[in-house]
Amino acid sequence: xxxxxxxxxxxxxxxxxxxxxxxxxxxxxxxxxxxxxxxxxxxxxxxxxxxxxxxxxxxxxxxxxxxxxxxxxxxxxxxxxxxxxxxxxxxxxxxxxxxxxxxxxxxxxxxxxxxxxxxxxxxxxxxxxxxxxxxxxxxxxxxxxxxxxxxxxxxxxxxxxxxxxxxxxxxxxxxxxxxxxxxxxxxxxxxxxxxxxxxxxxxxxxxxxxxxxxxxxxxxxxxxxxxxxxxxxxxxxxxxxxxxxxxxxxxxxxxxxxxxxxxxxxxxxxxxxxxxxxxxxxxxxxxxxxxxxxxxxxxxxxxxxxxxxxxxxxxxxxxxxxxxxxxxxxxxxxxxxxxxxxxxxxxxxxxxxxxxxxxxxxxxxxxxxxxxxxxxxxxxxxxxxxxxxxxxxxxxxxxxxxxxxxxxxxxxxxxxxxxxxxxxxxxxxxxxxxxxxxxxxxxxxxxxxxxxxxxxxxxxxxxxxxxxxxxxxxxxxxxxxxxxxxxxxxxxxxxxxxxxxxxxxxxxxxxxxxxxxxxxxx
Numbered sequence: 077x078x079x080x081x082x083x084x085x086x087x088x089x090x091x092x093x094x095x096x097x098x099x100x101x102x103x104x105x106x107x108x109x110x111x112x113x114x115x116x117x118x119x120x121x122x123x124x125x126x127x128x129x130x131x132x133x134x135x136x137x138x139x140x141x142x143x144x145x146x147x148x149x150x151x152x153x154x155x156x157x158x159x160x161x162x163x164x165x166x167x168x169x170x171x172x173x174x175x176x177x178x179x180x181x182x183x184x185x186x187x188x189x190x191x192x193x194x195x196x197x198x199x200x201x202x203x204x205x206x207x208x209x210x211x212x213x214x215x216x217x218x219x220x221x222x223x224x225x226x227x228x229x230x231x232x233x234x235x236x237x238x239x240x241x242x243x244x245x246x247x248x249x250x251x252x253x254x255x256x257x258x259x260x261x262x263x264x265x266x267x268x269x270x271x272x273x274x275x276x277x278x279x280x281x282x283x284x285x286x287x288x289x290x291x292x293x294x295x296x297x298x299x300x301x302x303x304x305x306x307x308x309x310x311x312x313x314x315x316x317x318x319x320x321x322x323x324x325x326x327x328x329x330x331x332x333x334x335x336x337x338x339x340x341x342x343x344x345x346x347x348x349x350x351x352x353x354x355x356x357x358x359x360x361x362x363x364x365x366x367x368x369x370x371x372x373x374x375x376x377x378x379x380x381x382x383x384x385x386x387x388x389x390x391x392x393x394x395x396x397x398x399x400x401x402x403x404x405x406x407x408x409x410x411x412x413x414x415x416x417x418x419x420x421x422x423x424x425x426x427x428x429x430x431x432x433x434x435x436x437x438x439x440x441x442x443x444x445x446x447x448x449x450x451x452x453x454x455x456x457x458x459x460x461x462x463x464x465x466x467x468x469x470x471x472x473x474x475x476x477x478x479x480x481x482x483x484x485x486x487x488x489x490x491x492x493x494x495x496x497x498x499x500x501x502x503x504x505x506x507x508x509x510x511x512x513x514x515x516x517x518x519x520x521x522x523x524x525x526x527x528x529x530x531x532x533x534x535x536x537x538x539x540x541x542x543x544x545x546x547x548x549x550x551x552x553x554x555x556x557x558x559x560x561x562x563x564x565x566x567x568x569x570x571x572x573x574x575x576x577x578x579x580x581x582x583x584x585x586x587x588x589x590x591x592x593x594x595x596x597x598x
Contacts, residue, residue, distance in 0.1 A: 089573045091514070091526055092549075092557035093536040096575070097568035101128060101138050106560035108154045108507055108546045112161040115552035117186070119164055120566055121152035127166045129189070132550065134578070136568055140189045144168055147194065150177065154203040158210070162186050163234055165212055169200045179204075181214055183234045193236035201261045201505065202384075207406060210234050213249065213263055213382070220253075223348055223464055224355045226423070227252050227260035229382070233408050247408045250382075250399055250424040253359050255352055256464035258387035260397065262436075262505070266381040266445045266481055278447065278480070278487055278529070348464065364421035366428075378403050381481065383448065385436045386426075390467040392500050393436045396450065396479075398428040428484060432477065435470045435500060438517065440508040442529075443551065447487075448479040449510055451517060453496060453503070467500050476508070476517060476527070491527050493534040494519035507546035511554035518544030524559040538569060 104123035111118045111132075117139070120128045129140040144152055144166070154167040163183055170180035179200025183192045195214045197204055202215035211231050218226045229252075233245040252260060380401045385393035404410075438451030453470035461468060476491035497520050498504065508517035514535070516526045524538035524547050538544070542562035550556040555571035570578070 086513070087528060087531075087535065090555050090571045091535050092555050092569040092571050092574075093526065093538065094570050094572060094575050095538075095567055096570050097136055099130070099136060099138075099566040099568070100564065101141070102126070102564050102566070104151075104564060105542075105562040106545065106564060106566055107151070109548040109558050109560045109566065110155045110157060111548050111551055111558075112157045112186075113159065113551055114161055115550045117157075117161070118548065118558065119155040119157070119166075120560060121155050121166065121168070122564075123151045125149055125151050125168070127152045127155055127164075127184070129164070129186075132556075142166075142184060142189065142191070144182065147180070147182070148172075149180065153200070156204075156206055157186075158206045158208075158234075160209055162209075163192070165204060165206060167197060167200070167203045170196070179215075181212065181232075183212070193232075193234060195230075195232045195236075199259055199261065202263055203261075205264050207231060207265055207380070207401070211406065211408060213265070215260060215263065217259055221351045221355065223255070223257040224351055225254045225259060227254055229260070229263065231405070231408055244408045244410070244412055247405075247410060247412055248414045249401070249405060251422070252386075252397075252426070253355065253363070253423045254386070255355055255388050256348075257391035258389075258393070258464075259391075261385045261393055262439055263382060263384045264439065264441065265401070266383055266441055266448070268379045268381065268445075268481075270445045278478070352464075359423055362422040363425045364423065366425045380406070383439070385439070386429075389461045390464045392467040392470075392503070394432055394434060394455075394467075396430040396432065396436070396439070396448070397426045398430070398481075398484075399424070400427050430479065430484075430486075434475070435467070435503055437474070437496065437503060438506045438508045440510050440515075442510045443512060446480065446482060447510070448481055449508055449515055450477045450479065451475075451506055451508055452477060470500055470503070472497055474506070474517070474519065476515070491515065491532055491534070493527070493537075494521065494523070494525045496520040504545075506544075509548050511549040511551075514549070514554060516547040516549065516557060518547055518559065518561075520544075522561075524557075526557070538567070540565070540567065 102122040102124050106120055106122045108121040109118060116132055118130050118132060125143060125145045127142050128138060131137050131139045148171045150169040150171055152166055152168040156165045164186060166182045166184060168180055170178050172178055179197035179202060181195045181197045181204040185192055197214045198217045204212055204214050206212050211233055214230050214232055216228045216230065220226055229249045231247045231249050236245050382399045382401050384397050386397040387394045432450065432452045434452040434454040436450060436452045440449045452475050454475055455468040455470065459468040472495050473492060474494045474496055478487035494517055506518045508515065513529055514526050515529055516524060518524050520543045522540050522542060524544045525534055526536040527534050538559055540559065540561040540563050544559050544561050546560040548558045555574045557569045559567045
C-alpha cells in the first residue's frame with residue numbers, strides 16, 4: 077500500500093460483504109459455483125440435478141438450465157469452464173445398474189448449450205478438470221483387494237465424435253496404487269508457467285516472525301524415491317521385515333509367507349495388515365520412479381502439475397499428491413494406454429506428497445496458480461491409526477493451509493474462523509476460492525467467510541440459512557462474490573465501493589420525472 081489510509085480503505089471498502097441479490101431458481105441444495113474466465117457467465121450445480129448458466133450483468137439473470145436426469149444422474153456437483161470459455165465441464169453422480177452410483181462428466185457447448193460428450197468418472201468425487209482447451213481429466217478405480225485398489229487417470233478429448241479409427245479420443249495418463257482403502261479424488265491442474273508473475277507474493281519471513289507454532293511441510297529430501305512413496309502406516313504390533321535394498325518383490329513376498337507359516341510373525345497379522353503388507357511388497361519393484369527435478373525451471377516452464385487428494389493410512393483423504401504432466405502427455409495422440417512400460421513400471425509413483433494430518437475437505441488455487449489453499453479438519457495430535465476403516469475423529473474447526481507450489485513449502489500461518497460438524501463418514505467437500513487479494517470459503521456454520529491473503533485476517537462473515545457449500549469470486553472483479561447453500565439459494569455479494577458506483581449509474585426517479593415533464597411540455 078502507498079499509505080496506511082489506502083490500505084485501511086482497501087480492507088474496509090472493497091470487501092464483497094453487502095448482499096445485493098438472492099437467486100432462488102434451484103429447488104434443492106446448491107453444491108457448487110464456477111465463473112467463466114471472462115467473468116460474464118457463471119454456472120451452478122445442485123441436488124435438483126440441473127446445471128444452470130447465469131449471465132452476470134448489472135442484475136444477474138438465468139440464461140440456460142440443463143436437466144441431467146434423462147441421463148440417469150442423481151445430481152450435479154461440480155463445473156468448470158475451459159480456458160476460452162467455449163465449453164463447460166459438468167461433473168455429477170450417475171446411477172448405474174442395480175442402483176450402484178458412480179460419477180460421470182458431461183461437456184456442454186456454450187455456443188448453443190448442446191451436450192457434446194459424456195465420460196465415466198469413478199469415484200464421483202474425482203470431479204474432473206480441464207487440462208487444456210479441448211482435453212479433460214477423469215478417473216477410474218479398479219479394486220485389487222478389500223482395501224487395496226488402483227486409480228487410473230485418463231485424458232479425454234471433449235469432442236468424442238470419431239472421424240477416423242486412427243484418431244484417439246482417450247489416453248491413459250497415470251496408474252497409481254492405493255493402500256488402506258484410500259483413493260485419488262479432487263483432481264486439479266496447476267500451470268507452472270504463471271509462477272514468475274504472481275498476483276501476490278506472500279512474505280514468508282514476516283509470517284515466520286508472526287507465528288512459529290505451525291509446522292512446515294518441507295518436501296525436499298535427499299532421496300527422491302523416498303519422498304515420493306507415502307509413509308507406510310505404523311505397525312508396532314507386527315514384526316517388520318528387513319528391507320534389503322534391491323531385493324525383488326517376489327523374494328519379499330516369499331519371505332513374508334515363510335515367516336507366517338513358520339510362526340515367526342508375532343503377534344499374528346490381521347487380514348487387513350496382511351493385505352497392506354503384501355501390496356507394499358508387490359509395489360516395491362513394480363513402480364516407475366518419480367520424475368527428477370520437480371520444481372519448475374527455465375527448461376520445463378510448459379510443465380503442469382496434476383494435484384489431487386489421496387492417502388496411505390485410511391480412507392479419508394489426508395494427503396495431497398502432486399504429479400508432473402509433461403508436454404507430450406497433454407494430448408490424446410499416441411497409444412491409448414500411454415507410453416510403453418517395462419514390467420517393473422506397472423504403477424506410477426507420486427512426485428511429491430504433502431501430509432496434512434487431517435481430513436481434507438476443500439482445495440483451491442490462487443489465480444496465478446502459485447499458491448494452493450487447502451481446507452482440512454485436523455486429527456488429534458499423536459493419534460495412531462490401527463484400522464484404515466476407522467479414521468481418527470476430526471476437529472470441528474477448519475484449518476485453511478496455504479502452500480507455495482514453487483518452493484513446495486507451507487505458509488507459516490493457517491487461516492481459521494469457519495467450522496464443520498459432520499463426522500468422517502458423512503464429511504463432504506466445502507469449496508473455496510481465491511482472488512488477487514482475498515480468499516473465501518464456505519462452512520457448515522451457515523456462513524461464508526472472507527480472509528485477506530496478505531494479513532491472514534478474517535474480514536467478513538456472510539449469512540445463510542444453512543450450510544454454505546461453495547463460494548466464487550468474479551475473476552475479473554474481485555469485489556463480486558457468490559455463495560451457494562443448502563438453503564437452495566445463491567447469494568450475490570458486492571463491496572460497499574461497488575454499491576456506490578452502481579447506485580450512481582442508476583437513473584434517479586426525480587430525474588426521470590423531470591425528463592418526462594419536459595417532454596410533455598415540448
